[in-house]
Amino acid sequence: MSTKCDPQDQLVIKSILVIDDHPLYCDALAATLEKLFRSRSVKTATSLKEGLRLVGTRFQPDLVMLDLKLPDVTGLSGFLKVRSKLPDVPVLVISAESSDETISALLSAGAAGFIPKDATHKILQQALLDVREGRRFLPPGFTPPKRTAAQEMNSRQVAHKIAELTPQQNRIMKLICAGKPNKQIAYELSLAEATVKAHITALLRRLGVNNRTQAAVLVRSASLSAGLPPMSDSDARALLS
Known part of the structure; x- marks a missing residue:
């Protein structure tokens, strides 16, 4: 460099x-x-x-x-x-x-x-x-994290994890994949924002990831593990249907 x-x-x-x-x-x-x-x-x-x-x-x-x-x-x-x-x-x-x-x-x-x-x-x-100059910029101090057990799952395992979500968690995950912030999710589902946060905490734990971004990546990774093109937002939400 x-x-x-x-x-x-x-x-x-x-x-x-x-x-x-x-x-x-x-x-x-x-x-x-x-x-x-x-x-x-x-x-x-x-x-x-x-x-x-x-x-x-x-x-x-x-x-x-x-x-x-x-x-x-x-x-x-x-x-x-x-x-x-x-x-x-x-x-x-x-x-x-x-x-x-x-x-x-x-x-x-x-x-x-x-x-x-x-x-x-x-x-x-x-x-x-x-x-x-065509390079990616990595901020000082960035260390690529070790792959988690969730990231090592294949598409079938991901689908199984998603199937374990409760109906409410499933609805919330769809909105996360659509990029909706917590306040908007609460409005669309007629829930208190604190309730939405509690559901998100539970679904992240169930999926074995640490944040919303990782959860969305995990859902999309199901297609990559199967050798398919990357998922769009609609594809990701379809997997949750």
Whole structure:
């Protein structure tokens, strides 16, 4: 990894889309990108829907920087929607949720890298340099987690685990695969948000995973274990039907 080149001479990413639901952070990041990397066009959006609508115009980003938790979608689903809309555009995830398990799941799904929200300008600079040169950016201190027993399961075992979910857990898992945040799940199922959180804790334990992102990855992994193409959101929800 070269560190001797002047990044302003090397980084020629002309357009960037930043999707983050915190306006101050979003605007500050956009200003930093414009100043440090001379990007000609940096557009911002505070929701996934708004970001994808921008892409529907003439604006075509060379890079997407995506927050993992947005008002209209959360977790892996939002990332996959961006990848589906822009399959050839690298997506850098920026999030405060920076566990090794979450980072590993995103990298497995095709992320160009992961930047913690508390990253310094130097780390941001290195991330863009890595993307510019076709490398994935791994944040300092990241250690690929050991594969869990859940990750070693084949598609039949995954299906068996899913079959063990209660009807309510099954409904909640479908909404997790759709990227719905807890508040939206509670609204759609007419439950208290605390009840939804309790159900999620129980279903994660039953599936043998640590968080929502890993659960969604596990459901999609059933097709990969069988040698099939990766699951879409609808495929994942179908497996839960």
